[in-house]
Amino acid sequence: MTDTAQNVNLQYLRTRLGRICVAIIGSTPHEMLERAAEAVRENTLLEFRLDYLAKPLAAMPRLKEFLHLHREMTAIATCRREANGGKFDGKVADEMEVLGKAAAAGFHLVDIELQTAETLKQADWKKIRGHSAAVLISYHDFKTTKDLDKIYARIQPLHPDFVKIVSTARSLADNVTMMRFLEAKRDEGNVVGICMGDQGIISRVLGLRAGSRFTFASATTGEETAPGQIAARTLRETYRTDQVDAGTRVYGVAGDPVRHSLSPIMMNTAFHRETVNAVYLTLQTEKIADLLLLIREVPVHGVSVTMPLKQEIMKHLDRTDVLSQKIGACNTVVRSQDGKLIGYNTDVAGIVRPLEQRIDLRKAKVLLLGAGGAARAAAFGLKQKGAEVFILNRTPQTAQKLAREAEAKTIRRDQLVKANFDLIVNATSVGMTGMKQQTILEEKELNAKLVFDLVYSPMETPLLKMARSKGLAVITGAEMFVHQGAEQFQLWTGKPAPREDMWRVVTHALRSRVEG
Numbered sequence: 001m002t003d004t005a006q007n008v009n010l011q012y013l014r015t016r017l018g019r020i021c022v023a024i025i026g027s028t029p030h031e032m033l034e035r036a037a038e039a040v041r042e043n044t045l046l047e048f049r050l051d052y053l054a055k056p057l058a059a060m061p062r063l064k065e066f067l068h069l070h071r072e073m074t075a076i077a078t079c080r081r082e083a084n085g086g087k088f089d090g091k092v093a094d095e096m097e098v099l100g101k102a103a104a105a106g107f108h109l110v111d112i113e114l115q116t117a118e119t120l121k122q123a124d125w126k127k128i129r130g131h132s133a134a135v136l137i138s139y140h141d142f143k144t145t146k147d148l149d150k151i152y153a154r155i156q157p158l159h160p161d162f163v164k165i166v167s168t169a170r171s172l173a174d175n176v177t178m179m180r181f182l183e184a185k186r187d188e189g190n191v192v193g194i195c196m197g198d199q200g201i202i203s204r205v206l207g208l209r210a211g212s213r214f215t216f217a218s219a220t221t222g223e224e225t226a227p228g229q230i231a232a233r234t235l236r237e238t239y240r241t242d243q244v245d246a247g248t249r250v251y252g253v254a255g256d257p258v259r260h261s262l263s264p265i266m267m268n269t270a271f272h273r274e275t276v277n278a279v280y281l282t283l284q285t286e287k288i289a290d291l292l293l294l295i296r297e298v299p300v301h302g303v304s305v306t307m308p309l310k311q312e313i314m315k316h317l318d319r320t321d322v323l324s325q326k327i328g329a330c331n332t333v334v335r336s337q338d339g340k341l342i343g344y345n346t347d348v349a350g351i352v353r354p355l356e357q358r359i360d361l362r363k364a365k366v367l368l369l370g371a372g373g374a375a376r377a378a379a380f381g382l383k384q385k386g387a388e389v390f391i392l393n394r395t396p397q398t399a400q401k402l403a404r405e406a407e408a409k410t411i412r413r414d415q416l417v418k419a420n421f422d423l424i425v426n427a428t429s430v431g432m433t434g435m436k437q438q439t440i441l442e443e444k445e446l447n448a449k450l451v452f453d454l455v456y457s458p459m460e461t462p463l464l465k466m467a468r469s470k471g472l473a474v475i476t477g478a479e480m481f482v483h484q485g486a487e488q489f490q491l492w493t494g495k496p497a498p499r500e501d502m503w504r505v506v507t508h509a510l511r512s513r514v515e516g
């Protein structure tokens with residue numbers, strides 16, 4: 001192909017590139033093409049991971065036929081060798097043979113790893129460049145995010161049509177490094193940048209806004225080709241990645257672990273429903289300095305704070321509300337117009353609101369199980385509403401301390417059989433999926449009209465099942481979860497939260513977890 005024809009071809013290619021590239025895997029051509037046929041219904045940019053095929057060369061006629069049939073699609077051919085983190089066990093020459101055949105079969109781009117590209121001779125380039133396929137030179141760092149400019153400088157002399165630099169995020173700050181790099185290269189219009197790993201989700205969602213030409217996604221959950229990769233539909237429907245623009249406000253849940261948090265699905269649904277230009281992400285970190293840097297640099301407009309940062313963040317905030325101060329923990333940060341960080345505790349509302357819809361808390365006699373963070377929110381919230389609170393905890397000293405601070409009482413386990421309460425609140429983690437101990441009380445100790453279990457995963461805890469079988473009214477932890485999230489939404493947006501939609505997606509996700 002002549003240089004002019006190549007340039008025209010490249011210009012055309014750039015105009016038709018989608019923003020989400022779906023990686024397609026399969027060990028046989030049949031499996032790969034079946035997945036591609038499914039993906040191409042919703043996506044126009046597909047990467048065929050030829051290194052996943054047992055015999056990539058033998059698959060070429062069927063791939064060619066597929067490309068011919070789906071002219072709406074732009075296709076990238078990748079045949080990453082094992083040495084570069086792929087599945088292909090051939091040599092550089094074998095990889096180049098596969099990619100050369102892919103270019104001849106009609107693939108629009110071929111992905112050549114930098115380490116491979118640096119060893120190629122003029123004749124190898126001629127074979128690849130002899131077809132209309134554009135060359136994407138990629139670099140993968142499976143350990144860190146560093147030296148992005150140096151890597152770019154190594155790629156440039158090889159005259160790539162597209163550049164792809166993929167690193168691994170070891171901190172939230174690594175996403176900032178990647179986004180600053182993308183911003184600096186935005187005008188080139190041909191650079192793709194992503195951080196892999198659980199901490200790299202920020203770059204996957206915000207990378208396009210920073211200037212990445214496109215981003216990568218898996219076809220479905222379970223078909224990921226890189227750590228931290230997100231399914232295309234989740235990127236599009238939950239995070240609405242292709243709509244994130246300069247005006248999009250960024251929020252997130254910070255702590256460790258947050259990978260399986262339901263907050264992103266709940267909050268992104270709420271933002272979408274109320275047409276708020278905002279996106280909500282998982283911000284996985286246990287380091288407060290890392291979180292504060294991200295808040296400042298992105299900037300992040302609001303954070304749901306979870307373990308282990310709820311207490312520690314307090315001293316880094318410019319202001320906190322009275323309840324957070326009493327409880328000694330904050331679960332919500334609002335970033336004001338002038339960059340000040342203000343802390344609130346919406347766990348209290350999450351506990352008190354569902355109760356007020358059912359009982360009169362004034363003078364209600366409450367048994368509170370636990371003395372950790374959630375129990376502290378319950379104790380202060382219930383006392384503020386005029387309830388009489390009796391605390392029981394595995395470690396009696398913490399129960400006594402909380403009782404003193406919240407002006408509540410303590411109670412011994414042996415006193416429960418003969419006691420009567422209006423309400424029992426479980427604020428221990430007993431009953432949570434994965435916990436060895438599943439029931440905090442015996443049936444004969446459940447002497448109350450109403451039982452509220454703050455544990456929300458699973459939604460139907462053993463304690464709630466026992467209470468229901470005894471004919472008692474119950475409140476699930478999912479209700480607290482939605483109420484505390486709704487309060488956060490209101491603090492961040494000033495709008496009433498779409499509680500019903502939030503409840504619908506959270507309970508649906510929790511039920512799917514049980515079925516899954």
Ligand code: NAP
Nearest residue numbers: 370371372373374375394395427428429454455477480481
């Ligand atoms: P935390 O600060 O770690 O406190 C855990 C509490 O559980 C402590 O009182 C602890 O007693 C007790 N505990 C743990 N294992 C126990 C066992 N085997 N037997 C008896 N007691 C045990 O945790 P947290 O933040 O308060 O959270 C507690 C629960 O509330 C978690 O399941 C969490 O998911 C849930 N929560 C739900 C929501 C919601 O939105 N629904 C919000 C926040 C929390 P010791 O003091 O003796 O260790």
